[in-house]
Each structure stands twice: as structure tokens, then as C-alpha cells.
Amino acid sequence: MADGIASNDAGFKPHTSHWGVFSARMKDGALDIRPHPGDPDPNGIIGNFPGALRHRARIAEPMVRKGWLENGPGPDERRGRDEFVAVSWDKVIELLGGELARVKDQFGPGAVFGGSYGWASAGRFHHAQSQIHRFLNVALGGYVRSVNSYSSGASSVLLPQILAGYEEITKRNVSWDQIAEHTDIVLAFGGMALKNSMVAGGSISQHVERGAMDRARARGCDFVLVSPLKADLPDEAGAEWIAGMPGTDTAMMMGIVHTLVVEGLADRAFLDRYTEGWPVFERYLMGETDGQPKDAAWASGITGIAADEIVALARRLAGKRAVIVVSHSLQRAEHGEQPVWMGMVLAAALGQIGLPGGGYAYALGAIGYYGRRFNAVPGPTLSQGRNGVADFIPVARISDMLLKPGTTYRYNGQTRTYPQIKLVYWAGGNPFHHHQDLNRLRKAFARLDTLVVHELGWTATARHADIVLPCTMTLEREDIGFSSNDPLMVAMHQVAEPYGKARDDYAIFADLAERLGAREAFTEGRTAREWLAHLYETTRAGLAKQGLPAPSFEEFWTQGLMELPQLPDDGGEMRRFRDDPVAHPLSTPSGKIEIFSAKIDGHGDADCPGHPVWLDKTEVPRPAAPLFLVANQPATRLHSQLDFGGHSSDAKHRGREVARMHPEDAKARGIGDGDIARLFNERGACLAAVRVTATVRKGVIQLPTGAWFDPADPSEETSLCVHGNPNVLTRDVGTSSFAQGCAGQLTVVEVERFEGNLPPIQAFDPPVSVAV
Ligand SMILES: Nc1nc2c(c(=O)[nH]1)N[C@H]1C(S)=C(S)[C@@H](COP(=O)(O)OP(=O)(O)OC[C@H]3O[C@@H](n4cnc5c(=O)[nH]c(N)nc54)[C@H](O)[C@@H]3O)O[C@H]1N2
Ligand SMILES: Nc1nc2c(c(=O)[nH]1)N[C@H]1C(S)=C(S)[C@@H](COP(=O)(O)OP(=O)(O)OC[C@H]3O[C@@H](n4cnc5c(=O)[nH]c(N)nc54)[C@H](O)[C@@H]3O)O[C@H]1N2
Ligand SMILES: [Mo]
Numbered sequence: 001m002a003d004g005i006a007s008n009d010a011g012f013k014p015h016t017s018h019w020g021v022f023s024a025r026m027k028d029g030a031l032d033i034r035p036h037p038g039d040p041d042p043n044g045i046i047g048n049f050p051g052a053l054r055h056r057a058r059i060a061e062p063m064v065r066k067g068w069l070e071n072g073p074g075p076d077e078r079r080g081r082d083e084f085v086a087v088s089w090d091k092v093i094e095l096l097g098g099e100l101a102r103v104k105d106q107f108g109p110g111a112v113f114g115g116s117y118g119w120a121s122a123g124r125f126h127h128a129q130s131q132i133h134r135f136l137n138v139a140l141g142g143y144v145r146s147v148n149s150y151s152s153g154a155s156s157v158l159l160p161q162i163l164a165g166y167e168e169i170t171k172r173n174v175s176w177d178q179i180a181e182h183t184d185i186v187l188a189f190g191g192m193a194l195k196n197s198m199v200a201g202g203s204i205s206q207h208v209e210r211g212a213m214d215r216a217r218a219r220g221c222d223f224v225l226v227s228p229l230k231a232d233l234p235d236e237a238g239a240e241w242i243a244g245m246p247g248t249d250t251a252m253m254m255g256i257v258h259t260l261v262v263e264g265l266a267d268r269a270f271l272d273r274y275t276e277g278w279p280v281f282e283r284y285l286m287g288e289t290d291g292q293p294k295d296a297a298w299a300s301g302i303t304g305i306a307a308d309e310i311v312a313l314a315r316r317l318a319g320k321r322a323v324i325v326v327s328h329s330l331q332r333a334e335h336g337e338q339p340v341w342m343g344m345v346l347a348a349a350l351g352q353i354g355l356p357g358g359g360y361a362y363a364l365g366a367i368g369y370y371g372r373r374f375n376a377v378p379g380p381t382l383s384q385g386r387n388g389v390a391d392f393i394p395v396a397r398i399s400d401m402l403l404k405p406g407t408t409y410r411y412n413g414q415t416r417t418y419p420q421i422k423l424v425y426w427a428g429g430n431p432f433h434h435h436q437d438l439n440r441l442r443k444a445f446a447r448l449d450t451l452v453v454h455e456l457g458w459t460a461t462a463r464h465a466d467i468v469l470p471c472t473m474t475l476e477r478e479d480i481g482f483s484s485n486d487p488l489m490v491a492m493h494q495v496a497e498p499y500g501k502a503r504d505d506y507a508i509f510a511d512l513a514e515r516l517g518a519r520e521a522f523t524e525g526r527t528a529r530e531w532l533a534h535l536y537e538t539t540r541a542g543l544a545k546q547g548l549p550a551p552s553f554e555e556f557w558t559q560g561l562m563e564l565p566q567l568p569d570d571g572g573e574m575r576r577f578r579d580d581p582v583a584h585p586l587s588t589p590s591g592k593i594e595i596f597s598a599k600i601d602g603h604g605d606a607d608c609p610g611h612p613v614w615l616d617k618t619e620v621p622r623p624a625a626p627l628f629l630v631a632n633q634p635a636t637r638l639h640s641q642l643d644f645g646g647h648s649s650d651a652k653h654r655g656r657e658v659a660r661m662h663p664e665d666a667k668a669r670g671i672g673d674g675d676i677a678r679l680f681n682e683r684g685a686c687l688a689a690v691r692v693t694a695t696v697r698k699g700v701i702q703l704p705t706g707a708w709f710d711p712a713d714p715s716e717e718t719s720l721c722v723h724g725n726p727n728v729l730t731r732d733v734g735t736s737s738f739a740q741g742c743a744g745q746l747t748v749v750e751v752e753r754f755e756g757n758l759p760p761i762q763a764f765d766p767p768v769s770v771a772v
Pocket of ligand 1: 118474640
């Protein structure tokens with residue numbers, strides 16, 4: 001057992017979140033919170049809890065949209081600007097149960113979209129997606145689901161076909177310990193910002209990245225950052241900053257590999273033994289297929305980085321224990337498959353794949369559970385049951401699905417058809433945070449018969465719903481905190497009473513299941529506490545099997561924290577393949593690293609051919625939108641979660657999210673530090689406060705995601721977001737016909753100083769509620 005927080009320690013109770021293990025207590029009506037003492041680098045995001053717990057933005061009771069209540073289900077443009085009516089729990093269960101039964105009987109469960117993408121909260125039992133999927137399977141017979149993620153929409157489809165399973169590459173390959181001990185040079189495209197690795201889904205007890213970079217640096221490891229933002233690597237890395245043009249990394253990588261080839265520095269022995277299709281790619285690289293050699297001069301023209309800098313970098317990498325990092329952000333863009341694939345080719349040409357601290361560390365540093373070790377025992381997992389509906393969409397195609405039912409689209413070599421959806425049910429996600437082109441999303445949601453949302457706060461998604469069910473926040477219930485890559489299991493004690501009439505997602509679904517005749521099948525007769533004990537048993541049995549101390553559930557619960565054994569840091573499949581490629585082939589079609597993929601080539605999709613290519617982009621600066629907008633992850637919160645909490649609010653300026661831009665770009669527009677600016681393009685506009693800083697590349701403005709969508713006038717079709725949500729500006733297209741991933745990281749905009757009266761922030765005020 002680990003020491004630290006026990007439940008009787010001055011009233012502090014153990015708990016955890018996606019952003020860190022902590023303990024908390026209620027004192028004089030306020031929340032007191034302190035980070036896990038064993039965390040070397042605690043995350044400030046836990047500071048959002050105290051202000052959020054009892055904030056007016058919480059939802060106090062079940063609410064039904066007035067228009068829906070009066071007119072019944074059906075398409076309605078008023079979603080997002082209508083009033084709400086408070087109803088009792090009994091009434092709302094009756095209404096929603098009836099509506100679910102209607103849709104199922106008339107159209108079948110294939111008319112229900114239950115993908116419900118989102119990060120929800122930590123905790124293995126009250127995990128909202130597990131709960132909703134289990135409910136829809138058990139009580140309705142299934143639902144149309146979504147596949148892949150907004151995080152890695154392109155890479156998670158591509159990597160298994162050309163290299164290895166996604167988890168294998170991100171979690172069993174190059175670790176932080178290996179980097180600290182072995183790496184000579186880290187070349188990080190998109191960086192490894194500490195703000196990002198501060199977060200890990202499920203739970204995280206130790207933030208190790210800063211320390212690992214410090215140790216590597218002290219040993220003499222060099223860090224090179226290719227990114228529009230200097231802050232994408234911390235000071236500890238002492239990185240050299242190469243500020244390339246966003247969206248052009250593939251060209252830069254090609255320029256490096258071309259240099260390696262012409263200077264005889266490419267590792268030919270590695271390419272021959274371990275890869276498939278290099279000769280095909282080499283002809284393209286040398287310009288034999290299209291007359292354009294992809295040399296450093298060519299790459300310079302595209303990236304804005306001097307050719308001799310690219311050549312020097314190639315020479316510096318060759319023969320070293322080099323690791324290539326490509327962040328998730330690079331693939332969350334048009335043709336996002338290409339930098340992921342080309343990063344692998346660069347690592348292969350350097351011949352370091354499979355060596356400790358070398359090769360291809362895709363997405364290392366993007367999230368705190370990458371580059372760690374796996375637990376040697378399984379964690380608690382709630383069974384989701386069987387989904388009787390086979391249909392799915394790639395997750396980021398939601399607006400297309402709702403706006404263009406019955407039409408076809410390409411995905412992973414297939415031609416598929418969008419289903420006819422009548423009802424959308426969301427718990428644990430916020431599409432008005434995560435999706436692109438929010439004005440288009442509003443039109444898509446207007447088409448539905450019914451939108452149902454479980455939420456703890458009045459997000460824009462809740463405001464657009466017909467039926468809003470208030471759920472508890474993690475601090476208001478008991479759970480078990482566990483992540484497969486964190487050695488600490490946490491008994492998440494309840495710290496506060498539920499807000500208003502909020503209930504656990506589990507309790508809501510149990511009552512709805514009863515209304516649909518499936519209570520017993522859904523609950524299996526267990527209370528929430530009984531479920532925790534039941535789910536814990538998997539881990540206890542795993543410990544006992546290994547002859548390790550295996551405390552009972554009651555002992556674990558009282559102790560609060562439990563240290564779990566972990567598997568060795570052995571380089572996984574990549575190391576085994578390197579050691580013996582015949583005995584341990586990769587799981588790709590050829591068993592090798594696929595620089596050329598016959599399978600992907602066979603799809604015939606021009607926007608993702610059989611090997612990495614440079615493709616011109618649609619979203620490039622133009623006179624009406626001359627600046628790149630980088631819409632990246634926020635430092636002060638997880639996505640949109642608890643945006644109304646103190647840590648997030650304190651970092652805003654005059655209530656607005658802060659955008660960063662280069663002094664020359666600001667000056668050319670008469671914008672000063674601290675001014676409010678309007679960012680706009682053909683899709684929409686938002687306000688943001690401007691920080692003027694030379695740590696942003698010229699030609700780029702950065703505005704993080706996560707400020708709650710706050711239209712100045714919700715009745716307008718395209719209203720100004722007064723708060724700073726960049727997704728009113730981003731374009732709603734897939735990365736390519738291959739993966740159809742989210743492309744929200746980059747777009748182009750114009751920026752002007754905002755004159756006139758500053759509209760108030762209303763995002764955190766509950767909508768108007770009326771009695772009927
Ligand atoms: N432009 C642009 N857009 C992006 C990105 C980008 O880089 N640029 N990044 C994308 C990425 S990588 C991701 S992962 C997505 C993230 O998108 P989401 O995961 O949808 O964002 P969150 O804000 O985490 O949404 C979780 C919601 O669940 C609610 N919640 C928390 N706990 C519970 C609970 O116990 N029960 C219920 N019912 N609800 C709960 C929270 O209040 C919150 O509203 O955004 C994507 N969007
Ligand atoms: N604090 C915090 N941490 C988080 C999250 C959060 O919401 N808050 N979300 C988590 C989630 S779900 C995910 S998936 C990961 C996401 O991990 P990422 O997608 O990697 O994170 P981002 O911050 O969006 O992007 C990283 C950096 O890439 C750079 N970049 C953008 N475009 C380009 C480009 O074209 N070329 C190059 N070279 N660089 C570019 C930007 O400067 C940006 O800061 O983060 C996780 N960590
Ligand atoms: Mo993500």
C-alpha cells in the first residue's frame with residue numbers, strides 16, 4: 001500500500017481525475033483540495049474543482065425544452081435559443097422513456113445515435129460512455145456508434161496498417177525512462193508541451209515528463225522543436241526552436257530524408273531488412289515519378305525553413321540515437337495521415353526503430369499515459385453488453401451524418417452510407433466543444449426529432465438539447481480510479497453531496513431501463529457500491545494470481561490508495577521485431593514496416609495514396625484570411641471541462657479566452673497586448689483577448705479550444721461567439737477519404753481590433769426557465 005492520503009486524514013478523502021490524483025474535503029461549505037504528495041509535478045487543473053462545485057453553471061434539476069414539451073419531437077430551429085421547463089424526475093423519466101420506446105418501435109435502434117464521444121470523468125464505474133452504451137445495448141437493443149477519436153482520427157486508422165497497433169506504438173515503445181537514459185537527439189514535430197502530458201484519461205499519480213526531459217538534457221541529449229509555438233517544449237528541454245509553417249511538416253521530413261539519401265546517410269541495411277516498399281517511395285522522393293525531387297530547397301519553399309537548416313538537421317540526426325516524435329496535432333488537419341506516415345519513414349531511414357530511446361515515438365508527450373509502463377494486473381471494467389446495430393460513423397462525421405442522411409462517403413477503403421438518425425443521446429461529451437464549424441453543427445442538431453443530454457453543467461450542448469438530465473460531478477459519488485499505465489489505484493471517496501437534484505448517470509439509466517422493462521438486466525441487482533466491489537474483484541484476483549498481497553475491497557476502500565505491479569519497459573513489439581524480424585514479424589500485411597502499402601494503394605483514394613506524399617492544402621492563408629489559426633489544447637483545463645472553475649477563469653482576460661499572436665502581425669492590425677480582437681472567416685467569428693508575443697511564429701495566431709460557445713444572439717444563424725471558441729472558425733471536413741479524422745487543429749482567419757461595447761459573457765448563466 002502506498003502512503004499518502006488515507007480517508008481519515010483531517011477529513012481529506014482520496015479522489016482522482018484525468019488531471020491528477022488528489023485529496024479533498026468540504027470545510028465550511030467550501031472545497032479544500034491538495035495534490036497527491038507523491039506527484040513530483042502536480043497539475044494546476046485540479047484548481048478548477050473548488051469554484052466549479054457549486055457554481056451557477058451547474059444544472060440543478062431535470063429540464064425539458066419548451067418547444068419540445070409543447071409540440072412533441074421533431075425538427076426545430078429553436079434548439080439552442082428556446083426556453084426550458086423544469087420537471088420532476090418521475091415526469092422526465094416518463095417522457096424520455098416514452099420517446100425512446102417510440103423511436104425504437106417506429107424506426108428501430110438504428111435510428112438512435114449513441115456514440116456519445118467525449119472524455120467524461122475519471123472513475124471506472126461511473127464512466128459515462130460505458131454507462132450510456134450499456135444502457136442503449138441492454139434497454140434498446142443497440143445504437144449507431146462512432147469509431148476512432150478526435151485525438152487520433154487519422155493515425156489510429158493508419159498506424160496499424162503500416163507499423164503496429166496504436167497502443168503498441170504509443171504505450172509500449174519508446175518510454176520517458178529510455179529518453180532520459182539513451183537518446184542523443186529528440187526531433188519533435190508539434191513538440192511535447194507539458195500542458196498536454198499533464199492530462200491522462202482515467203487517472204495519473206505522477207507527472208514525470210518535466211523530470212525526464214531535465215535528466216536527458218543533463219546527460220547531453222539535444223531537443224529540436226519544429227512547431228509554430230515555442231512553448232511546445234518546456235525550458236527544461238533547452239530546445240532549439242524551428243518555427244515552420246503549420247501544415248508543412250511532411251515536406252520538411254521529405255527534405256531531411258532526401259538529404260540523407262543523396263549524402264549516403266540513409267541506413268540502407270535497415271531499410272532493406274525491415275521495411276516494405278522503400279524503392280517505390282524513393283522514386284517519388286527523387287522526383288522520378290513526378291519530375292520534382294523532394295530536396296531541401298523544395299522543402300524550404302513550402303515550409304519557410306532555410307534549405308541549409310534542413311540539410312544541417314539531416315546530417316546531425318544521422319548515426320545518432322535519434323527519436324522522431326510527431327504530435328497528435330499534426331494529424332488533426334487536412335491530409336493528417338501524411339505527417340504520421342512520413343515521420344515513420346524518416347525514423348526508418350535513420351535506422352533507429354526498435355532501439356532503446358530511438359526510432360518513432362508517435363504522440364509521445366501528447367497525453368500523460370504515453371511512454372510509461374503497463375500495469376501487470378487488469379483494471380475494473382464495466383461490461384457494455386452487445387450492440388445489435390452494426391452501423392457506425394467515423395466520429396468526426398456527425399454533422400455530415402445528420403445533414404446528409406442516405407448519402408455515401410469513403411472510409412478506410414469502403415463506400416458507406418449515412419444512416420437516418422431520429423434521436424441523439426449524449427452523456428460525457430461536449431460536441432459544442434469538440435466538433436468543427438459549430439454553426440453547421442447547430443443546423444445538424446436542428447434536424448433531429450430529439451436530442452438528450454446528461455450534463456453536470458449548462459454547456460452549449462445541454463442548451464441545444466430537448467431533454468437535459470442533471471448528473472453528479474465526480475466529487476459527488478464513489479468510484480475506482482484506474483488507468484492501465486498508472487501504478488496507483490485510487491478509492492475515489494465521495495467528497496460532497498450532489499448539487500441540487502443531480503443524480504448519477506447510473507441511477508438515471510437504471511430508472512429509464514425500468515421504464516423500458518430492463519432494470520434487472522441493466523443493474524444486475526447491484527447498487528453502485530456493490531458494483532465497485534464487483535469490479536474491483538478483477539484486480540484483486542490478478543494480484544492473488546501473482547502471489548502478491550491482494551486486499552479485500554473493504555481494505556482497499558479504507559486504505560484509499562493501492563500500488564500496482566507494472567510490466568518491464570522492454571520496447572514491446574518494436575524491440576522484438578528489431579531483434580528478430582523473422583520470428584517476430586509486425587502485424588502489417590507484409591510483416592514489415594510499410595513505407596508503401598499495397599492495401600492502401602488499392603483503395604484508389606487520391607487524397608491518401610499508397611505511400612507518403614506532399615499534397616497541397618485547401619486551408620492556406622489568402623487575402624481574406626491571411627493568418628493560420630492554431631486551435632490547440634488549453635493549458636488551464638481539460639477541453640471544455642469546468643471552464644467555469646477558478647484556474648480556467650483566472651487565465652482569461654476580461655472574461656475572454658486569450659489568443660497569442662506575433663508582434664508584427666499585431667502591429668500591422670493596430671492590435672496591442674491585452675486588446676480584444678475579433679477573429680473571423682467565412683464560417684464564423686469570435687472574440688478573444690490578445691497576448692502579443694514573439695514565442696508565436698509570424699503569420700500564426702493561436703487560440704486554444706475549450707471556452708464555452710457563447711453566441712451574442714443565439715437566434716442568428718451565424719452569431720459572434722463573444723467568449724473565444726475557435727470551433728466557430730474551423731472547417732468541418734475529414735482528414736481524407738481514408739481515415740475521415742477530425743481536421744480541427746488548423747484553419748485560416750483574419751483578425752481585427754474589436755471596437756465598441758464589449759458584449760457580456762453569458763455562457764455560464766443558466767438558460768431562461770419558465771413554468772407551463
Ligand atoms: N478545433 C479543435 N477542436 C478539437 C481539438 C483540437 O485540437 N482543435 N481537439 C479534439 C480532441 S483531441 C478531443 S479529445 C475533443 C474533446 O472533446 P470532449 O471530450 O467532448 O470534451 P470535454 O470538454 O472533455 O467533454 C466532456 C463533457 O462531459 C461532461 N462530464 C464530465 N463528467 C461527466 C459525468 O460523469 N457524466 C456526464 N453525463 N457528463 C460528464 C463534462 O462536463 C463535459 O461537458 O475535442 C476535440 N476538438
Ligand atoms: N491541459 C490539457 N492537456 C491535454 C488536453 C487538454 O484539453 N488540456 N487534451 C488531451 C487530449 S484529449 C489530447 S488528444 C492531447 C492532444 O495532443 P496534441 O494534439 O498534440 O496537442 P495540441 O496542444 O492540440 O497540439 C500540440 C501543438 O502542436 C502544434 N502544432 C499545431 N499544428 C502544427 C503543425 O502543423 N506543425 C507543427 N509542427 N506543429 C503544429 C501547436 O503549436 C500545438 O501547441 O492533449 C491532451 N492533453
Ligand atoms: Mo483528444
